[in-house]
Amino acid sequence: MNDLDLCYLSAHEAIGLFKSGKLSPVELMEATIRRAEALKGSVNALTYTHFDEAMDRARKAEAKYAKGARIGVLEGLPVGIKDESDIAGKPTSIGSLIQKDYIADRTSTMNARIMAAGGIAHARTATPEFCCAGTTWSRLWGVTRNPWNPDFTCGGSSGGAGASLASGTSTLATGSDIGGSIRIPASACGVVGYKPPYGRNPDDTPFNLDFFCHTGPMARTVKDAILLQNVMCGPDPQDIASLRPKLRLPLEYKPIKGWKIAFSMNLGVFEVDPDVQKNTLAALDVFRSLGATVEEVDLGWPPHILEAGMGYLEHLFGGYLSTLLEEHGDKMTTYARDFAEKGRVSKSTDFVGSLEVIGEMYRTLGPILDRYDVLVCPTNALPAVPADFDHTTGTVEINGKLVNPSLGWVMTTPFNMMSRCPVLSVPSGRAGTGVPTGLQIVGRTYRDADVFRAGLAFEEAAGPWYGDAAHRPSL
Template identity: 50%
Template sequence: MTDLAYLSATEALRLFRSRELSPVELLAAVVERAEAVEPRVNALSERLFEEASLQAKRAERAYRDGSPRPLEGVPVAAKDEQPIAGRPATDGSLAYAGSVAEQTHPVIQRVLDAGGIVHARTTTPEFCCAAFTHSRLWGITRNPWNLEYSPGGSSGGSGAALASGTTTLATGSDIGGSIRMPAACTGTVGYKPPYGRVPAMPPFNLDHYCHDGPMARTVADCALLQNVIAGPHPHDVVSLRPAVRLPDRLGDVRGLRVAYAPNLGDWEIEPDVAAGTRAVADALRAAGAIVEEVEVGLRRADVMRATLIHFGAVFGPMVGRVAAEHGDQLTRYALAFAADSRSAYERGGGFLAGLELEAAIYAPIGDLLDRHDALVCPTTGAPALRAGEEYLDTKLTVNGVELDDHLEYSLTPVFNIASRCPVLNVPSGRASNGVPTGVQIVGRTYDDATVFHVGAAVERARPWASRPESL
């Protein structure tokens, strides 16, 4: 049997049902792996191992009694941003170090109701407002593939936990790429569902940039978790009904029209990333898809302006409110985020001007997806960011070009603007520094299944390693 810490969820469930493996054994392997690697990776903000052990024993009985639920006995690491009633609710900030949640996030509740075992919670940057993961509260989270690099952000702890074998599944959230960037950096699979597909909590459920979604090491596992967490919720007015279920059989792309965009416009794309994206396009062509190279023609500056205006209207004021009261306890990058987004909002003409810009950005994407079933493009322009670096005093350089904001290295915010498009990140290769690279598979609005079919075809044609050799 394969290393239990890297066993897929779908295979674990099969072995549980056949009684060849116990949930107690799988949890023990994941916990043992965490004890071994966490001092170096630091992906877990909270460990719930004792409670998880009791749950694993109950799951074992459920299989013996013939009454297992869809995730019965599978370890799931929960992104710390998603609250659990009675547990710390810090948002990665010293300002909230003593706070305790009163409610459980719908995503976490659905995981628990499906029999998933939340054995740990995962680190984020403060207030989830960065594309890296470190904070004054939890320290630096590192990339299991190369500890000198970050696993991305803001769901960096979830990506790092999957890559380091300290969980089987994980949850994430995405307001500017916070699922897709960590998935790309850690060689994992991450899904930004279309807006409203997965319920969230107020007030950010009303923000069309915001998405909660699944993270995993395989496409099938990602689909498994997505099927558990999707569907309408009585407390989320934007949650869609009916629930949409992804099919069990995935990967047939014969005859699908796929647009291959080496770039979305004028982003800096490093050679390792470009090569991986091109290899994915070639693999899809070999699998029977009709792949056409396209130019999208967006301007990075327009996307950043629209994104920061939006953040300045919704997300930034939340951080700014905390900064006004607890500024000395916040990280420099959180303070900079609040200030920069407020400035962009005021200088950019306010929310209406931002919406007008968003509409112009979506127009070529909409035209492209009217002619094609899916779009494939890089997730980020460079493999990863340096661990512990805030990119305030030193600017990020990609392809020899200095960027004004570190988020400019990512192509993900385009699809928070185009929020109704489903987007799946899958690995595309490995860079020279050992860090994985990823591609975004973008679907037509609310066409969830197609991106999973394309992702499964890529996985079949170009299977990726799950376990870092050096960890």
């Protein structure tokens, strides 16, 4: 097995080889580090790296397997940790010059659980500044590019995570999602991303109290996403919003024959690129081949849903950033400063108005989900925008029509608004540019297992996404 094959092993395959003695965590970590070093200039998926410490931990994991000692479910796996959450004694930049000298004095619960399960935090994955863009570039770290086509973005804000997985420099990765930040890069990079229902996974204050905000797993397979989700989730005594009891998802599911699947190409409000449409329709045929019935539905959503979602984000998230303007405004990126300035002028009436729209949206979505097992739709309406795209100055056009340059080219934000619905993004194909496209699988509130059951069935029918050189980026 060559280095590239090692780097694209699924987490489950790697653990199986560790247990059988056919592969050592040291061999996997060495291959991963070599791959990361080779791609740091072209993909730029990683920020801080902790390779020496990672090798020490890989040797300890190797010894555990050799002795038959008790091991964690992630023992010896390289896990890319988004450069947003904390690890004690390590830097966390959140992509910002303002944060470049910050060293954490605590470890976020999510990261503590991953490391306790044997996962090795070999590197931090890149984000846009303060995670407030659908692309990943910053003044501190530069531009992170799509491994499938470097002219295009890897998505954001968990863009480094998506790019790292797609380029084989992490086996698993963490993400967070406040407007699509797990699912946008999952789609653009051709990986799996999961936005759990609000409260399922713990988060740090104050955004644990923001119901748009979700931490979640990213992986190259659905089963690997389940593996990491089972580690991340569960109540946390430091997070009042975290749910009890812990939900442990199974790794095996019954077929979806007889399921009723609702489908919407555009959610009634988005322009959708022809390549995305083509790949989505092909994905629907896969579900039909599995014995599911697929029916198009009209959600009846008002045309201003994205504006309402943005109003919510600008009031809370933008308001949070606005406190930095006076002292640090000169250090901020254009997009972070724009977000902060909008937060500064946002009104409570705008926030309440967004809540009213959210209620209106669920009044139609809820009854539809009662009649169907899941709803499916594209993840990104456009495969990707340019890698260095700045939504404060640039424009985005789909089907000859201008759309909101910030989040109008993705179809993720409505399901942050529908925050208690689990959403799994899986790859649906590739566009003419080579950039992947994605499919969102939306479940009933707190029915996490349903979206994984559908996603796993789809993956098994469509075939492995990174199984050989023909299905990997040619880097």
